[in-house]
Amino acid sequence: MAELLDAAAERRQEREREEAARHAAQEARRExxxxxxxxxxxxxxVADEEGAWLRVNEMIGxxxxxxxxxxxxxxxxLRTLAERADRLGDFTRRFALLRQEHLRKPSLIERFDRAGLDRPLTA
Structure with a gap:
């Protein structure tokens, strides 16, 4: 009886390992x-950065x-693109102006702060 229980436990553990491996593979594929x-x-x-800045202003409006x-x-x-093109200074200036222009919108400023748009990228 003990051998049967041990064998069943081993099969269960193997199924759990296989399921975990499948789950990890699916998550990696989704990522x-x-x-x-x-x-x-x-x-x-990249082809329409200026248009994107205009859309940002429209959305904020x-x-x-x-x-x-x-x-x-x-x-x-836009910040990611600026960093890749070694133009982070341009983004920082434009973002600072945008932030200054909308200082009276606390909900927006809070979102800016949470997003860390004025901090260096960590990725």
């Missing part, structure tokens, strides 16, 4: 897909939380 999608998005953005979130995401992408 690769997210990274590829982000790169495609950034490649498209709507004064809605969802638009603020989308604007912050776009600003993150």
């Amino acid at each position: 690769r897909e997210r990274a590829l999608a982000r790169e495609r998005k950034l490649e498209k953005l 709507v004064k809605k939380a969802g638009e603020y979130d989308t604007a912050v995401e776009l600003l993150r992408d």
Whole structure:
């Protein structure tokens, strides 16, 4: 009886290991897909950076939380592009002006702060 219980426990542990491995592989695949999608998005953005800055201003002008979130995401992408092109100073200047212009919008400023748009990238 003990041998049967041991064998069953071993099979259960093996199934759990296999399931964990499958889960890890799926998560790794999803992460690769997210990274590829982000790169495609950034490649498209390179062609229209000025338009992106205009869209940020338009989204902020709507004064809605969802638009603020989308604007912050776009600003993150613009910062990534600026860093890659060794133009982080340009981004920093434009962002500082944008922040100054909208200082009276505490919800937006809070989103800027949470996103760390004025701090160096850690990735």
